Amino acid sequence: MVAHVETVAFLGIDALAVDVQVQLASGLPAFTVVGLPDKAVAESRERVRGALGAIGLALPPKRITVNLAPADLPKEGSHYDLPIALGLLLAMDVLPRDELAEYNAVGELSLDGRLTPVAGVLPAAVAAQGQGRGLICPLEQGGEAAWAGDLRVLAPDNLLSLINHFKGSQVLPQPAPELADETGAQLDLADIKGQESAKRALEVAAAGGHNLLLIGPPGAGKSMLAERLPGILPPLDAREALGIM
Ligand SMILES: Nc1ncnc2c1ncn2[C@@H]1O[C@H](COP(=O)(O)OP(=O)(O)O)[C@@H](O)[C@H]1O
Numbered sequence: 001m002v003a004h005v006e007t008v009a010f011l012g013i014d015a016l017a018v019d020v021q022v023q024l025a026s027g028l029p030a031f032t033v034v035g036l037p038d039k040a041v042a043e044s045r046e047r048v049r050g051a052l053g054a055i056g057l058a059l060p061p062k063r064i065t066v067n068l069a070p071a072d073l074p075k076e077g078s079h080y081d082l083p084i085a086l087g088l089l090l091a092m093d094v095l096p097r098d099e100l101a102e103y104n105a106v107g108e109l110s111l112d113g114r115l116t117p118v119a120g121v122l123p124a125a126v127a128a129q130g131q132g133r134g135l136i137c138p139l140e141q142g143g144e145a146a147w148a149g150d151l152r153v154l155a156p157d158n159l160l161s162l163i164n165h166f167k168g169s170q171v172l173p174q175p176a177p178e179l180a181d182e183t184g185a186q187l188d189l190a191d192i193k194g195q196e197s198a199k200r201a202l203e204v205a206a207a208g209g210h211n212l213l214l215i216g217p218p219g220a221g222k223s224m225l226a227e228r229l230p231g232i233l234p235p236l237d238a239r240e241a242l243g244i245m
Pocket residue numbers: 191192193194195216217218219220221222223224225
């Protein structure tokens with residue numbers, strides 16, 4: 001029986017669906033990864049072996065084959081560690097198959113079983129949300145994944161707390177979208193002397209979401225007024241911030 005775990009490959013900022021298939025077959029013990037893996041993906045075998053060892057699980061003495069489908073798409077990066085480990089746990093019947101089927105997974109494993117951050121969690125979360133699925137990602141990046149909007153995010157610190165979550169003995173909380181610190185103070189509308197009607201027009205445009213056209217001779221303060229518009233607008237929510245990125 002073949003275990004499947006869904007993840008993504010990155011092509012620019014696009015995230016393409018990748019199916020990680022894990023098969024345990026009888027034969028001489030071996031662990032091979034196929035499907036155009038680069039060096040980081042091929043080395044993932046050692047991290048997965050170490051991480052499973054750290055939580056007290058030995059790889060089964062079988063012929064383990066991991067296929068990253070579609071097989072003709074090059075796979076780069078260390079984020080395949082987690083889906084490969086989860087595929088093995090499914091194949092070893094440590095995890096329930098049906099619940100994991102609703103999630104995509106990205107994350108690098110360290111030898112002690114901890115999940116460490118990887119690049120591309122936000123595009124992966126946007127892709128998962130588009131497929132109507134959830135995302136499993138490292139703890140530090142839960143806040144980043146939550147920006148993608150309405151999707152279930154599991155952000156465990158290590159492999160063991162993820163297993164405990166699926167076994168029902170520990171519930172991982174849904175992370176909240178994390179705001180980056182505002183870079184520098186916003187320009188203040190109070191800096192503008194006079195110009196009462198222009199300031200009023202700015203306020204009306206901000207409140208009503210209207211368009212604004214500023215006409216006047218050079219030095220009249222058009223740029224100064226326009227730069228102060230963001231300061232009187234409410235902060236963006238996650239969906240709006242993604243839309244203007
Ligand atoms: N109403 C005002 N209150 C305070 N400073 C002003 C005002 N109008 C113009 N200034 C000053 O003049 C400078 C030039 O204005 P600017 O906004 O660049 O003009 P414009 O874009 O219309 O050519 C501003 O940086 C500011 O120092």
